[in-house]
Amino acid sequence: MIEVTEAARHYRTSDGVVRAVDGVSFVVAEGETLGLVGESGCGKSTTAKLLVALERPTAGTILVDGIDVATARGAELRRLRRTIQLVFQDPYASLNPRRRIAATLAEVLAVHDLARGAAATRRVGELLEMVGLPASVGERYPHQLSGGQRQRVGIARALAVEPRVLVLDEPVSALDVSVRAEVMNLLVSLRASLGLTYLFISHDLGMVRHLCDRIAVMYLGKVVEAGGWRQVSDDPLHPYTRSLHDAVPVADPTVESGRSGRTLTGEVPDPAAPPPGCRFHPRCPIAEDRCRTTEPPLLAQPDGDRLVACHLV
Amino acid sequence: MSVLEIVDLHAVVATDGGELPVVRGISLSIDAGEIVGLVGESGSGKSFTALSVLGLLPDGARVSGGRILVDGEDLLSLRAAERRTRRGGTVAMIYQDPMTALNPLMTVGAQIAEGLRAHGVDGAEAKKRTLAAIEEVGLPRPERIARSYPHRLSGGQRQRVVIASALALRPKVLIADEPTTALDVTIQQQILALVDELRVAHDLAVLWITHDLGVVARIANRVAVMYAGRIAEAAPTRSLFAAPQHPYSAALLASIPSPTDTVRGPLPQIGGAPPDLTALPPGCPFEPRCAQREPGCAATEPDPVHRGDADTACFVPRERWTTAEEAG
Amino acid sequence: MTQEMPPAAAAVVPAAPRTAGQPSLPRRILADRNGLIGVVLIGALALIALASLVHLGQDPLAQHQSGQLAGPSGAHWLGTDQFGRDIAARVAAGIFASLRVALVSVALATVIGGLLGVLSGFAGGILDAVVGRLTDVLFAFPATLLALALVAALGHGWFNTAVAIAVVYTPIFVRVARGPVLTVRESEYVRAGRVLGFSRSRLLFRHVLPNVSAPIAVQVALALSWAILTEAGLSFLGLGTQPPNPSLGLMVADSRNFFPDAWWTLLFPALAVVVAVVGLNLIGDGLRNALDPRTVRR
Ligand SMILES: Nc1ncnc2c1ncn2[C@@H]1O[C@H](COP(=O)(O)OP(=O)(O)OP(=O)(O)O)[C@@H](O)[C@H]1O
Ligand SMILES: Nc1ncnc2c1ncn2[C@@H]1O[C@H](COP(=O)(O)OP(=O)(O)OP(=O)(O)O)[C@@H](O)[C@H]1O
Ligand code: SF4
Ligand code: SF4
Ligand SMILES: [Mg+2]
Ligand SMILES: [Mg+2]
Numbered sequence: 001m002i003e004v005t006e007a008a009r010h011y012r013t014s015d016g017v018v019r020a021v022d023g024v025s026f027v028v029a030e031g032e033t034l035g036l037v038g039e040s041g042c043g044k045s046t047t048a049k050l051l052v053a054l055e056r057p058t059a060g061t062i063l064v065d066g067i068d069v070a071t072a073r074g075a076e077l078r079r080l081r082r083t084i085q086l087v088f089q090d091p092y093a094s095l096n097p098r099r100r101i102a103a104t105l106a107e108v109l110a111v112h113d114l115a116r117g118a119a120a121t122r123r124v125g126e127l128l129e130m131v132g133l134p135a136s137v138g139e140r141y142p143h144q145l146s147g148g149q150r151q152r153v154g155i156a157r158a159l160a161v162e163p164r165v166l167v168l169d170e171p172v173s174a175l176d177v178s179v180r181a182e183v184m185n186l187l188v189s190l191r192a193s194l195g196l197t198y199l200f201i202s203h204d205l206g207m208v209r210h211l212c213d214r215i216a217v218m219y220l221g222k223v224v225e226a227g228g229w230r231q232v233s234d235d236p237l238h239p240y241t242r243s244l245h246d247a248v249p250v251a252d253p254t255v256e257s258g259r260s261g262r263t264l265t266g267e268v269p270d271p272a273a274p275p276p277g278c279r280f281h282p283r284c285p286i287a288e289d290r291c292r293t294t295e296p297p298l299l300a301q302p303d304g305d306r307l308v309a310c311h312l313v
Numbered sequence: 314m315s316v317l318e319i320v321d322l323h324a325v326v327a328t329d330g331g332e333l334p335v336v337r338g339i340s341l342s343i344d345a346g347e348i349v350g351l352v353g354e355s356g357s358g359k360s361f362t363a364l365s366v367l368g369l370l371p372d373g374a375r376v377s378g379g380r381i382l383v384d385g386e387d388l389l390s391l392r393a394a395e396r397r398t399r400r401g402g403t404v405a406m407i408y409q410d411p412m413t414a415l416n417p418l419m420t421v422g423a424q425i426a427e428g429l430r431a432h433g434v435d436g437a438e439a440k441k442r443t444l445a446a447i448e449e450v451g452l453p454r455p456e457r458i459a460r461s462y463p464h465r466l467s468g469g470q471r472q473r474v475v476i477a478s479a480l481a482l483r484p485k486v487l488i489a490d491e492p493t494t495a496l497d498v499t500i501q502q503q504i505l506a507l508v509d510e511l512r513v514a515h516d517l518a519v520l521w522i523t524h525d526l527g528v529v530a531r532i533a534n535r536v537a538v539m540y541a542g543r544i545a546e547a548a549p550t551r552s553l554f555a556a557p558q559h560p561y562s563a564a565l566l567a568s569i570p571s572p573t574d575t576v577r578g579p580l581p582q583i584g585g586a587p588p589d590l591t592a593l594p595p596g597c598p599f600e601p602r603c604a605q606r607e608p609g610c611a612a613t614e615p616d617p618v619h620r621g622d623a624d625t626a627c628f629v630p631r632e633r634w635t636t637a638e639e640a641g
Numbered sequence: 642m643t644q645e646m647p648p649a650a651a652a653v654v655p656a657a658p659r660t661a662g663q664p665s666l667p668r669r670i671l672a673d674r675n676g677l678i679g680v681v682l683i684g685a686l687a688l689i690a691l692a693s694l695v696h697l698g699q700d701p702l703a704q705h706q707s708g709q710l711a712g713p714s715g716a717h718w719l720g721t722d723q724f725g726r727d728i729a730a731r732v733a734a735g736i737f738a739s740l741r742v743a744l745v746s747v748a749l750a751t752v753i754g755g756l757l758g759v760l761s762g763f764a765g766g767i768l769d770a771v772v773g774r775l776t777d778v779l780f781a782f783p784a785t786l787l788a789l790a791l792v793a794a795l796g797h798g799w800f801n802t803a804v805a806i807a808v809v810y811t812p813i814f815v816r817v818a819r820g821p822v823l824t825v826r827e828s829e830y831v832r833a834g835r836v837l838g839f840s841r842s843r844l845l846f847r848h849v850l851p852n853v854s855a856p857i858a859v860q861v862a863l864a865l866s867w868a869i870l871t872e873a874g875l876s877f878l879g880l881g882t883q884p885p886n887p888s889l890g891l892m893v894a895d896s897r898n899f900f901p902d903a904w905w906t907l908l909f910p911a912l913a914v915v916v917a918v919v920g921l922n923l924i925g926d927g928l929r930n931a932l933d934p935r936t937v938r939r
Pocket of ligand 3: 238239240278279280281284285286287288291296309310311312313
C-alpha cells in the first residue's frame with residue numbers, strides 16, 4: 001500500500017541544509033499498521049507530510065497505492081487525496097475556529113463531489129456516528145468541544161473522503177491520559193470496520209506497542225530498526241532502540257525499580273550537521289572505530305522480519 | 314519529619330460568574346528526601362496547588378483557607394517581604410518550559426548569581442556558588458555555560474540551568490511543574506536521574522507534578538492523585554499501582570496499555586468528562602463517571618479515609634468494587 | 642468484541658451545551674464600554690452630517706450681513722464666522738466632507754492594500770517580494786509629506802484628496818493583512834485543507850480571509866481617524882477642500898485670526914475633529930476587544 005524508497009527531504013535554511021528526512025525506506029502492506037517512533041526532530045512529521053504530498057521529497061520515491069506522490073498532479077493528485085489522509089496532533093489547531101463542525105465536514109464532501117444538500121447532512125451524521133459523536137456536535141464550534149471530541153472530529157474529517165490509508169501524526173499526544181484510551185479504541189475499531197491501513201506516529205512507545213503490527217524506529221532522519229511490534233518493543237537490537245526502551249518510563253514501579261539506571265548521555269544532534277559514519281555514534285555506548293567513519297546499512301536480521309542498521313548487530 | 318505540610322488548602326479564582334473553587338481542601342505532607350508525585354487530569358488544580366505554596370498565584374486567584382507549613386512555619390501568616398525570602402530560599406520551583414524561567418537577555422551565570430544576590434550572597438562567593446551549581450547539574454565546562462545566553466543552550470541544558478538556579482540557594486523544598494514534558498525521552502531520563510541524585514545528596518523534599526504515570530512510577534516515593542480540586546487518593550507508589558484504593562486512580566491506571574501484554578484488547582476507558590467547577594455536584598465529584606458508585610455517592614462528598622496504605626476520598630472500599638472488567 | 646463502538650459518545654458531551662455560536666459582532670462591540678461610547682459619538686456625528694445634506698438648518702454658504710463674527714444666539718446656535726456664515730451649518734457640512742473623504746480613502750486603502758497583502762502573503766514568492774519592496778518604498782516617505790505631494794500633483798477636490806490619503810495608507814493595510822495571512826497560511830487547519838484537496842482559492846477565501854478580517858477591521862477604525870486628521874491637516878494647509886466650501890480644517894485655519902475674540906470660530910470645528918478622532922479610536926478599541934480570540938474562545 002505504501003512503498004517508500006530512500007526518500008529524503010532537505011530544507012535549505014540560514015544555518016545550512018537541514019536533513020529532516022535523509023534516506024528513509026519502508027513498506028506498509030494493505031490493512032497493516034506501521035508505528036513510527038523516535039525523538040523530537042528525527043523527521044517523523046516530515047515523513048508524514050511527504051506521504052500526503054504536503055511536502056515533495058528532494059530525493060527518493062514514494063508510492064501510495066501505486067501513485068507516485070512526488071510527481072502526482074491533477075486527477076492523479078485527487079486520487080491520492082482520496083486514498084491517503086492525515087490526522088494532526090493538535091486537534092484544536094487543525095480545525096477552522098470559525099466554522100461549525102457540520103460545515104467543516106460538509107465542505108470536504110462538496111469539494112470531492114461526494115454529497116450535497118440533504119445527502120450531505122445525512123453523511124455528516126454518519127461520519128459523526130462513526131467516530132462515536134452524537135449528531136448534535138455538528139452544530140458546535142471547535143472551541144465548544146473537549147480535546148477528545150475535537151480529535152474525533154479530526155478523524156471524521158479525514159474519513160469523509162473514504163480513504164484507505166490514515167497517517168496519524170501523534171493523534172493522542174495532546175490529549176489527557178484519561179481520553180487517550182477512548183481515541184486509541186476508536187482507532188482500533190475503525191481499522192477493523194473499515195479495513196484501514198495506518199501509519200501511526202508517536203514518541204509514546206507504549207501506545208505504539210498497543211496499536212501497531214510493525215514498528216520502525218527513526219534517528220536523525222533515518223530508520224535504524226524496523227520489525228514486528230514485539231520484536232522491536234520488547235527485544236530491541238539496535239543500541240538506540242535499546243536506549244529508548246530504557247528511557248521510556250512505564251507505569252509500573254516494579255519494572256521501573258528493576259532498571260539498570262544507565263542513561264543515554266549527550267544531546268540529540270542537529271540535523272543540519274549529522275555526525276559522520278553512524279549517526280548515533282557520539283551517544284552509542286558500544287561504538288567502535290568503524291562506526292565513526294562508515295555508515296551501517298539497514299540489513300535484514302536472521303530472526304525473520306527485522307531490519308537493523310548497526311555494525312555490531 | 315515532614316518538611317512541607319499542606320493542611321486543608323483552599324484556593325479560588327475570580328471569574329465573570331463569581332469565584333471558582335479550584336483547590337478544595339488539600340492536605341499533603343512531604344518528608345525530607347522524599348519525592349511525591351502529583352498527578353491528575355488537566356484542570357484538576359495541580360498547578361494551583363504548587364503556585365499556592367510559592368505564593369505566586371495569578372491575578373484574580375487567592376488562597377482562601379488552610380495552612381502551608383515549611384519546617385513548622387506557616388507561610389500564609391508571613392508578611393510579603395518574609396514570604397519573598399522563603400521563595401527561592403527555602404522553597405524553589407522549576408517549570409515545564411525552561412525558556413520562560415530564563416531571561417533571554419542575560420547570561421545564565423548572571424541569572425543564577427542574581428538569585429543568590431537577592432538572598433544576600435555577594436561577590437566572589439556568588440560567583441563561586443554559581444559555578445558550583447552549574448557543575449552540580451552535570452553541565453560540562455561550567456565557566457563556558459555561565460557565559461552563555463539561554464538560546465545558545467539545548468532544551469535539556471536549559472532545564473539543567475533552571476534546576477541549578479533553583480538549587481543554588483539550597484532550598485528544602487523543590488516544586489517541579491511538569492519539568493520534563495517538553496523534553497525528549499532520553500533527555501527526560503537524564504533529568505529524572507539528576508533530580509533523584511540531588512534529592513539524595515541534599516535531603517530535598519520534592520513535589521513532582523506530571524501527567525505521566527510512568528514518570529511517577531520511576532521517581533516518586535508516594536503519589537497523590539488529584540480530581541476536581543481535591544486529592545482522590547494519596548498512597549505509596551507501589552501500593553497505588555498494585556492496588557489503587559480510589560476508583561479514579563484505578564480507572565486511570567487501567568487505561569494505560571501494559572508494556573507486557575501479549576494480547577491487545579480494547580483499553581478500559583473512563584468516559585465522560587471532569588465536572589464543571591462552576592456547577593459541582595453535591596456528592597462525590599467522580600460519581601457521574603464512576604463504575605463503582607453506590608446510591609449514597611451522589612448525596613455527600615466523601616472525606617479522605619485511611620484504607621490499606623492509602624488515604625482515599627471514596628465511600629466504597631476496594632473489596633466491594635465490582636469486577637475489574639466492569640471497572641472501565 | 643472489537644466491532645463495538647467506544648461508548649463514550651453521549652457521555653463526553655458537556656451536559657449543558659453552551660449557546661451555539663457567539664453573539665453577533667455589533668452586539669459584542671456595544672457590550673464593550675469603549676465601543677459603545679465610540680459608536681454613540683460617531684453615530685451623533687453621522688446624524689449631524691446627514692442633517693447638513695438636507696439643509697435642515699441654515700445654508701452653510703449663505704452670508705448673513707447682519708452679524709459677522711456674532712456669538713452663539715437663538716438664530717445661529719454656534720455663532721457666525723467672519724463672513725457672517727452660520728457656523729453650525731458649516732460644521733455639519735464640514736463633518737460630512739471629512740467623513741466622506743475618510744470613508745472613501747480608507748475604503749480604497751482597505752480594498753487595495755488588504756487585497757495586495759492577503760494575496761502576497763498567501764502566494765509568497767515573487768509577488769510577495771515585489772509588494773514588500775513597494776510598501777517599503779512608500780513607508781520611507783513621511784506620511785503627511787507624501788499626501789501633500791500627491792494632492793499637489795493630482796489637484797484639488799475631495800476625491801483627489803481621498804486618493805492621496807488612500808495611497809498613504811495602502812502600505813499599512815498591506816502589512817496589517819499580510820502578517821496574519823502568513824500565520825494562518827501555516828496553520829494546521831489550512832494544511833488539513835490542502836491535504837483534503839481544497840483549491841487555493843477556496844483556502845484563501847473561505848479559510849484564510851475570515852480569520853484575518855479581525856486585525857483588518859480594527860485597522861479600518863484607526864485609519865478612519867487618521868484620515869480625518871490628515872484631511873483636516875491638508876485643508877488647514879490650503880491643499881484639501883477649497884473655500885468657500887466648508888471644511889473643518891479650513892475653519893480652524895481661518896479662526897486663527899479671530900479666535901481670541903470669537904472663540905466659537907475655533908472651538909466647534911476643532912471639537913468636531915476631536916470627537917470624530919476619539920470616537921473612531923474608541924470603536925477601534927471596542928472592535929479589538931470584541932474580536933480578541935481570548936474572548937471569542939471562552
Ligand atoms: N520547513 C522547515 N524548514 C527547516 N527545517 C525544518 C522544516 N520542517 C522541519 N524542519 C526540521 O526538520 C527536522 C525534523 O522535523 P520533524 O517535524 O519531521 O520532526 P518530528 O520527528 O516530527 O519531531 P516531533 O516529535 O518534535 O514532532 C527538525 O530538526 C526540524 O527543525
Ligand atoms: N485565570 C483563571 N480564570 C479562571 N479559571 C482559571 C484561571 N486559571 C486557572 N483556572 C482554572 O483553574 C483550574 C485549575 O487549573 P490548574 O492550572 O491548577 O490545573 P492543572 O491541574 O495544573 O492542569 P494542567 O495539567 O492542564 O496543567 C482549571 O479548571 C482552570 O480552568
Ligand atoms: S553502528 Fe556503531 S555507533 Fe552505530 S549503533 Fe551500531 S555500534 Fe553504535
Ligand atoms: S465515592 Fe462513590 S462515586 Fe465516588 S469514587 Fe467512591 S465509589 Fe465512586
Ligand atoms: Mg512531529
Ligand atoms: Mg498545570
